[in-house]
Amino acid sequence: MRTQSVILASLVSSSLMMALPLQAQQVSRHNPYNINSCNYSHYWVNNQGKCIDLHEPNITRYNGYEEKFFKALKKIGIVLSYESCEPGLMGHYKPFYNRLTICQNNRRDFSLYIETLAHESWHVVQDCATGLNNERVAPIFNSNSSRFRASISSLKSSDWKDLNLYESEDLPYEVEAFFMSKHPDAVLEALEVCSANITRKK
Template identity: 30%
Template sequence: MVASRWLPLPILLTLLLGMPAWGQASSARSLLAELRRVGVRVTQACEPGLLGSFSDRRREIRICPEAHDSDEEVFRTLVHESWHVVQSCLANRGRVGTRRARPIARLRPDLLPKMLRETRRSDLRIVRSQYAPEDQLLELEARWLENYPEVVENGLQTICR
């Protein structure tokens, strides 16, 4: 069970001290293995206009490779959607479930200034204009963590069972 005010030390240290490091990013294969372990499948079927999506009810991430300009963008989207899996685990006692997802920033509000500083302005505008207020922090967090694939993989390993 995940304690309500506890973050695994490797995640906390990376979030507070780490810099985005694409050169040291977890491989897509490793991330996909963690997703399989927690019972989430990854497919390539998408609705037009989407880069990717996560459905907790279907336990599925959908990635839309044709909507991306590069393999790096596809990987970033996989990382982003994988963080939504971790958010689901936070709300569902370590398992992917249908209870409303929970952002880590609710447990660690001191991370919010770092998130706002490091997230692209264009992403901040999209979050504010295209997401309901109750979903904005979830989306902001996932967009920020696109830059930290090692944190996302660690979150899958330590928060999701």
């Protein structure tokens, strides 16, 4: 429970601070950054207070993230594998084995690949919240919180199509993971918190 609280506190003080809807304004597509306000369903505020357009295409957005995830996962002892999977499956995480798998045969583009790494790495964070080396995972967001509601409101129709494939008891975990897949920096920060807690326990 302490690890879960530390991870959540880290996110609250990090780049995932969501803007309040009371100050929401439409940010120009030609100027995706706005220090003062942003629509929390379509934008997020980074730790410099800049409003980032999540819909703005940016082919260089994820440069360097593959190596960052490799290092972060290795640091906490997660095994990363690339395998052929059933059609449509992008990746999965097995908490009992601390094993994250990317489905190489279904990889379509680099951005989706990084978002899959972030999605599955968020399941690592959920696993870390209950302690690694077990089968237990825990959602990080409170289901009654504004952060959880914001994550739901930001999901696309394609995300909901995928979510409909899951059992109802898995939805709190998966909604978070789908939301966090668009925020790799915040996922990496949470993995660092996980690593720090593991180090302290040794």
